[in-house]
Amino acid sequence: MYMFISPWLIGFLVFALYPILSSLYYSFTDYDIIHPPRFIGLANYTEMFGSELFWKSVTVTLKYTFISVPVQLLLSLGFALLLNQTLPLRGFFRTAMYFPSMVSGVAMSLLWYWIFNPQIGLFNYMLSWFGIPGPAWLMSPDTALYALIIMSFWTAGAGMILFLAGLQGVPASLIEAAKLDGAGRLRIFVNITLPMISPVLLFQLIMGLIDSFQVFTQAFVMTQGGPNYSTWFYVYNLYTSAFKEYRAGYSSALAWVLLIVVMLFTAIIMKLSNRYVHYEGGGRR
Amino acid sequence: MSIVKAASTRVPSSRSHRRKADPVKIASFTALLVTTFLMLLPLFFMVSTSLKSKREMLKFPPTFLPESWAWSNYTEIFDKLQFGTLYKNSLIIGVLTVIGTLLSSALVAYGFARYRGRGNQLWFILLLSTMMLPYPAIMIPQFVLFSKMQWIDTFLPLVVPAFFGSAYNIFLLRQFFSTLPEELFDAGRIDGCGELRMWRTIALPLSAPALATVAIFAFIYSWNDLLTPVLYLSSSDKFTLPVGMASLTSSRFRIPPWHLLMVASVLAMVPIVTLFAIAQKQFVEGIVLTGIK
Numbered sequence: 001m002y003m004f005i006s007p008w009l010i011g012f013l014v015f016a017l018y019p020i021l022s023s024l025y026y027s028f029t030d031y032d033i034i035h036p037p038r039f040i041g042l043a044n045y046t047e048m049f050g051s052e053l054f055w056k057s058v059t060v061t062l063k064y065t066f067i068s069v070p071v072q073l074l075l076s077l078g079f080a081l082l083l084n085q086t087l088p089l090r091g092f093f094r095t096a097m098y099f100p101s102m103v104s105g106v107a108m109s110l111l112w113y114w115i116f117n118p119q120i121g122l123f124n125y126m127l128s129w130f131g132i133p134g135p136a137w138l139m140s141p142d143t144a145l146y147a148l149i150i151m152s153f154w155t156a157g158a159g160m161i162l163f164l165a166g167l168q169g170v171p172a173s174l175i176e177a178a179k180l181d182g183a184g185r186l187r188i189f190v191n192i193t194l195p196m197i198s199p200v201l202l203f204q205l206i207m208g209l210i211d212s213f214q215v216f217t218q219a220f221v222m223t224q225g226g227p228n229y230s231t232w233f234y235v236y237n238l239y240t241s242a243f244k245e246y247r248a249g250y251s252s253a254l255a256w257v258l259l260i261v262v263m264l265f266t267a268i269i270m271k272l273s274n275r276y277v278h279y280e281g282g283g284r285r
Numbered sequence: 286m287s288i289v290k291a292a293s294t295r296v297p298s299s300r301s302h303r304r305k306a307d308p309v310k311i312a313s314f315t316a317l318l319v320t321t322f323l324m325l326l327p328l329f330f331m332v333s334t335s336l337k338s339k340r341e342m343l344k345f346p347p348t349f350l351p352e353s354w355a356w357s358n359y360t361e362i363f364d365k366l367q368f369g370t371l372y373k374n375s376l377i378i379g380v381l382t383v384i385g386t387l388l389s390s391a392l393v394a395y396g397f398a399r400y401r402g403r404g405n406q407l408w409f410i411l412l413l414s415t416m417m418l419p420y421p422a423i424m425i426p427q428f429v430l431f432s433k434m435q436w437i438d439t440f441l442p443l444v445v446p447a448f449f450g451s452a453y454n455i456f457l458l459r460q461f462f463s464t465l466p467e468e469l470f471d472a473g474r475i476d477g478c479g480e481l482r483m484w485r486t487i488a489l490p491l492s493a494p495a496l497a498t499v500a501i502f503a504f505i506y507s508w509n510d511l512l513t514p515v516l517y518l519s520s521s522d523k524f525t526l527p528v529g530m531a532s533l534t535s536s537r538f539r540i541p542p543w544h545l546l547m548v549a550s551v552l553a554m555v556p557i558v559t560l561f562a563i564a565q566k567q568f569v570e571g572i573v574l575t576g577i578k
Binding site (some may be wrong): 002003004005007008009010011014015016018020022023026033079082083085088089092093096097098099100102103104105106107108109110111112113114115116119120121122125128133154157170185206210211213214216220221222235238239240242243248251252256258259262263266 | 309310313314316317320321324325326327328329331334342343344345346347389392393395396397399400408411412415417418419420421422423424425426427428429430432446448449450455480484505509510511512515516525526529530533534541543545547549550553554557558561
């Protein structure tokens with residue numbers, strides 16, 4: 001067995017375990033990557049918690065996460081429910097909704113950079129059809145983060161595919177039985193469909209959180225963290241302090257806080273979900 | 286209005302003649318039409334703007350179709366912005382990543398699928414937990430490691446880790462290998478096959494769809510990645526597509542060349558859409574299996 005898994009074992013030690021541990025060590029040092037690290041105790045952490053930019057990045061990231069992740073989940077579940085019926089053009093709708101998810105990363109950022117342009121962009125043009133004067137979007141600190149949140153909804157199709165698969169796994173016999181008992185659509189959804197797809201929901205919630213804690217591309221390509229730090233995402237902050245200011249020690253402290261927060265969120269969600277998530281064949285809780 | 290009409294004339298003709306047009310279905314169809322329109326509109330403008338002239342791209346309101354089709358944008362981007370080099374670099378890195386991921390992940394997944402001991406269980410849980418490990422948490426020591434090895438400004442940091450397997454893909458392939466019937470391997474053993482040979486001659490050929498999925502994911506991931514190449518590549522002739530494209534918005538231009546940015550976006554999409562078209566079924570199944578977005 002070890003012969004087979006040795007590539008991963010080596011990879012795990014070299015590319016995961018060793019970096020995690022040395023990152024912990026660096027976080028207690030003053031380190032510019034060129035000169036050897038110098039131990040300074042908890043100084044990085046105290047500086048971090050007193051730093052305005054750190055708290056700014058935490059606020060920006062949490063705000064983005066708490067709006068974007070739930071709305072994206074609702075949208076993708078909604079689309080999946082719509083598409084789970086026998087409707088004409090179903091295949092077309094499914095492909096069309098998924099299509100934007102193929103334009104990921106930089107290309108998407110460039111496209112939406114244009115869409116949000118206040119003078120010539122598509123977004124404000126469409127708003128003008130309804131007589132709404134559009135804001136300056138990415139150029140104003142009040143709206144830049146919301147622009148990025150709106151953009152994130154565009155890829156809801158990726159989650160939709162997962163939910164569709166989950167919905168297809170709900171046994172039709174259960175739904176038929178409920179119908180015979182006179183249950184309405186809403187009742188069927190709440191009492192049968194939702195529990196059956198809860199593992200998919202849980203998975204997407206956790207992965208969505210982890211992803212949105214790591215937003216980088218949008219901030220790097222579209223806003224450079226601005227205007228006035230309104231899109232100063234956590235990982236952008238981390239990247240800047242390590243590779244622009246050459247403060248790898250401080251940045252490692254940021255990295256460790258991120259790691260702990262991700263683990264904490266995952267653990268809490270898992271714990272809370274124990275009661276609600278239904279696994280086939282698993283014990284009843 | 287016409288949308289509703291189209292829906293109401295269509296829905297009853299499909300199957301259920303017993304009930305009259307179901308209002309929920311009509312509403313669903315309408316909602317889908319509207320959202321699909323909104324979803325596709327940005328893509329439409331991406332393609333349309335990529336074919337507009339420098340003057341027309343600045344017009345407001347934006348024109349739906351180019352007044353004069355500026356096909357030369359597509360050649361200009363290769364001449365002016367080294368687009369060919371970017372494309373080639375991304376392809377080289379993508380293909381090497383795919384090879385590395387396939388080889389290592391299939392080998393490791395086989396190990397996890399075929400041996401179910403106590404130590405195995407422990408390692409597998411460890412493997413699963415690394416799926417949640419955020420890359421930014423480990424990137425600084427990795428950077429230090431690779432710079433000590435003199436790998437900065439080469440493709441090595443982007444390619445070599447793939448040869449040590451990736452958690453998602455190992456997990457996906459392990460699930461697949463576990464479904465292969467034990468009898469096949471028993472037969473192989475009677476014929477005197479060693480494990481490595483059984484892996485190559487029995488497990489791999491039966492897993493073509495799963496391997497294809499992993500290959501596609503690995504390619505897309507590498508093709509779209511921005512953070513890693515931004516860290517490791519410094520000379521512009523080594524840039525990957527995302528890095529080169531990101532640099533297009535930088536202060537080099539007073540007014541961003543929207544038409545060229547859109548050309549770049551369209552061209553960056555081509556390989557992904559092609560892959561999707563070729564392997565649509567496996568692709569969707571693979572997404573379902575792994576939950577990778």
